[in-house]
Amino acid sequence: MGYFQNFIRQFRARLFLVIFINNALILADWYIVDRVVRLTGWWALAAIIAAPLLTLGIIPWLSTRTLTQPTKFLWQAIMHIAPSTAGDVPAPKPEQLHLGRELVTNLISQLYQLASVVQGVEKTNVKAAQDLHINFVANSLPLPLLALDKEDKIIYANESAAKYLGAPATDLTGQNVYTALDMSFMSNDTLNSWLTATKGKSVTADRRWERVRIGLPGQHGGLQFDLAAHYNQDNPTGYETLLVLFDHTKAYSEDDQALGFIAMGVHELRTPLTLLRGYIEVFDEEIGPGLDPEMQRFMRQMDASARQLTALVDNIQNVAKIEDNQLTLQLHEEPWPEMIEAAVSDMRLRAGVRGITIKTDIAQDLPTAGVDHYSIYELLANLLDNAIKYSKEKDEILVSAKLNTDGLIETSVSDHGAGIDGSILPYIFDKFYRNHRNRAQIGGTGLGLYLAKTIVEAHNGNIWVTSKQGEGSTFTFTVVPYNKLEETSKASGNTNITRSAHGWIKNHSLYRN
Amino acid sequence: MTTMEPDTETPSRKRVLCIEDEHFISELYVRALTKAGYEVDVQLDGIKGLAAAQTDTYDIILLDLMIPGATGIEVLRVLRDPTKTPKLRAKIIITTNLEQRDDARADIEQQADGYIVKAEITPHELVAFLSHLDG
Numbered sequence: 001m002g003y004f005q006n007f008i009r010q011f012r013a014r015l016f017l018v019i020f021i022n023n024a025l026i027l028a029d030w031y032i033v034d035r036v037v038r039l040t041g042w043w044a045l046a047a048i049i050a051a052p053l054l055t056l057g058i059i060p061w062l063s064t065r066t067l068t069q070p071t072k073f074l075w076q077a078i079m080h081i082a083p084s085t086a087g088d089v090p091a092p093k094p095e096q097l098h099l100g101r102e103l104v105t106n107l108i109s110q111l112y113q114l115a116s117v118v119q120g121v122e123k124t125n126v127k128a129a130q131d132l133h134i135n136f137v138a139n140s141l142p143l144p145l146l147a148l149d150k151e152d153k154i155i156y157a158n159e160s161a162a163k164y165l166g167a168p169a170t171d172l173t174g175q176n177v178y179t180a181l182d183m184s185f186m187s188n189d190t191l192n193s194w195l196t197a198t199k200g201k202s203v204t205a206d207r208r209w210e211r212v213r214i215g216l217p218g219q220h221g222g223l224q225f226d227l228a229a230h231y232n233q234d235n236p237t238g239y240e241t242l243l244v245l246f247d248h249t250k251a252y253s254e255d256d257q258a259l260g261f262i263a264m265g266v267h268e269l270r271t272p273l274t275l276l277r278g279y280i281e282v283f284d285e286e287i288g289p290g291l292d293p294e295m296q297r298f299m300r301q302m303d304a305s306a307r308q309l310t311a312l313v314d315n316i317q318n319v320a321k322i323e324d325n326q327l328t329l330q331l332h333e334e335p336w337p338e339m340i341e342a343a344v345s346d347m348r349l350r351a352g353v354r355g356i357t358i359k360t361d362i363a364q365d366l367p368t369a370g371v372d373h374y375s376i377y378e379l380l381a382n383l384l385d386n387a388i389k390y391s392k393e394k395d396e397i398l399v400s401a402k403l404n405t406d407g408l409i410e411t412s413v414s415d416h417g418a419g420i421d422g423s424i425l426p427y428i429f430d431k432f433y434r435n436h437r438n439r440a441q442i443g444g445t446g447l448g449l450y451l452a453k454t455i456v457e458a459h460n461g462n463i464w465v466t467s468k469q470g471e472g473s474t475f476t477f478t479v480v481p482y483n484k485l486e487e488t489s490k491a492s493g494n495t496n497i498t499r500s501a502h503g504w505i506k507n508h509s510l511y512r513n
Numbered sequence: 514m515t516t517m518e519p520d521t522e523t524p525s526r527k528r529v530l531c532i533e534d535e536h537f538i539s540e541l542y543v544r545a546l547t548k549a550g551y552e553v554d555v556q557l558d559g560i561k562g563l564a565a566a567q568t569d570t571y572d573i574i575l576l577d578l579m580i581p582g583a584t585g586i587e588v589l590r591v592l593r594d595p596t597k598t599p600k601l602r603a604k605i606i607i608t609t610n611l612e613q614r615d616d617a618r619a620d621i622e623q624q625a626d627g628y629i630v631k632a633e634i635t636p637h638e639l640v641a642f643l644s645h646l647d648g
Contacts, residue, residue, distance in 0.1 A: 267610070270610035270630075270631070270632040271535060271538070271610055271631075271632075273632045274538055274631040274632045275537050275538060277635050278537075278545075278635055278636050279541070280635075281545075281635040281636060282541065282544065282545075282636075310632050314632075330619065
């Protein structure tokens with residue numbers, strides 16, 4: 001308000017000055033005509049009228065410039081920022097102004113501020129329009145979509161994601177993806193491990209996982225998805241990682257139910273198998289010694305086959321249990337050489353039928369292991385079974401065990417069989433995976449190595465394979481010595497530590513170790 | 514002067530009660546156990562099995578879980594309940610082919626003295642297992 005009062009005062013002063021000068025000139029003119037020049041009659045009248053006419057012409061002409069200058073400056077400022085003439089009119093310089101400089105400077109600065117606000121609004125509108133576009137596409141997408149920032153925090157979740165995860169998108173954003181999504185993967189190759197590896201070395205990368213379980217409150221077993229991820233380092237939108245989920249719960253749980261159904265059917269084989277093995281034993285003991293060598297060989301072959309069938313039934317039952325999250329481990333202190341010997345001596349018969357020998361090489365000073373007796377037996381039996389299957393007749397299989405440099409008990413089963421093609425090595429621990437080239441010659445369910453891996457990982461160990469085609473394969477796994485088991489587990493559970501073997505690898509590092 | 518009676522003539526042979534409804538399996542077990550020097554009785558259902566067990570004349574009870582009458586678990590519960598059965602001298606071994614949830618199995622194992630999956634052992638191995646039982 002102060003600027004305006006000032007301006008009025010200045011304006012009034014100037015107007016007063018102009019009128020004063022005008023009146024003074026008229027008076028001076030009258031004085032000169034009357035007293036100095038002493039004109040009379042028509043001459044005097046003409047001179048007196050001429051003076052006001054003259055000032056009427058000159059004074060407005062002279063004063064208008066000054067009085068209208070503020071308006072001109074404002075006009076200039078408006079034209080300077082107006083979109084249609086922007087650039088044609090130079091910016092006004094209010095410091096040159098005599099009248100109302102403060103007011104005009106202030107008005108012009110207000111104008112510029114307004115203009116910048118308008119410009120900002122315009123820009124926001126463009127972005128809002130773009131966001132609306134993205135939102136529309138993302139929300140119309142019938143697949144859950146999540147965008148993560150550099151720190152793996154969710155910065156965008158579409159409506160479908162919110163629907164599947166049962167939380168409003170606004171609740172999801174800001175959460176760490178591993179906290180928001182209780183994801184479990186089929187193997188150690190998880191989103192977390194992939195992202196960690198990718199961030200170090202790639203600018204963009206894509207990846208897809210099958211059978212990712214996402215645990216949801218109130219949903220038994222959770223939903224099963226395929227997960228696709230796109231990584232783009234330093235993406236200007238801030239969306240560093242995009243995740244899309246494909247719901248395959250129905251298809252996958254049908255598979256699992258089928259497995260459960262098979263397991264149920266296979267269970268019925270147990271009684272006949274019990275009998276078969278019992279009768280074979282009776283025959284072997286009572287008439288075996290009198291039989292000729294060929295018949296004795298047949299008897300051994302029959303026994304080995306019955307045992308193999310029993311092991312197959314056990315494998316199917318166990319995998320079905322794992323799928324149903326019902327395999328639990330009872331960790332006890334076990335002498336390791338005896339564990340190995342128990343499995344090896346049981347498998348010697350099967351090996352012997354094909355003239356294969358199993359040798360052991362176990363380090364002397366091994367500590368006792370903290371393991372589940374039943375599942376370790378199954379693990380060793382499966383690795384030996386695998387080695388026997390892929391060995392040639394009269395081959396030798398070596399089982400060795402030692403304490404490795406990490407203080408873990410490391411056990412290897414080596415054969416001199418056909419070996420494994422490098423291209424399939426990454427998949428051989430997958431469920432139902434089988435070496436297709438060998439499918440015709442070598443039987444199996446494709447469950448043995450999957451079961452082996454699940455058992456080892458439930459024991460917090462690792463399993464891996466090295467292989468050379470034509471030279472054989474070595475499967476190696478680690479188990480934890482009893483004295484290295486978590487002190488807390490030991491304290492709470494005495495010598496009896498129960499651990500769930502769910503066969504699914506939790507994504508989050510919290511769940512490991 | 515007293516002389517030791519020969520083993521074969523005294524009733525010192527260990528007595529086994531086999532509660533098992535699958536005739537062919539019990540037949541094989543009886544055969545193997547008798548050969549190994551045990552005296553074996555077979556009961557085909559849970560009720561008769563329970564009554565026989567409560568006579569406390571056995572050293573070992575082999576108890577199948579899937580039996581008619583009363584299930585093995587019910588029999589086990591009664592045998593281990595001090596208000597229904599005075600403490601038995603017999604060791605109770607569960608013999609089954611039933612696939613248990615692991616926690617259920619742990620529960621049964623706590624009450625029994627042993628647990629055997631029949632498909633996993635031969636009669637001969639059963640004998641070996643019993644010979645390792647204490648007492």
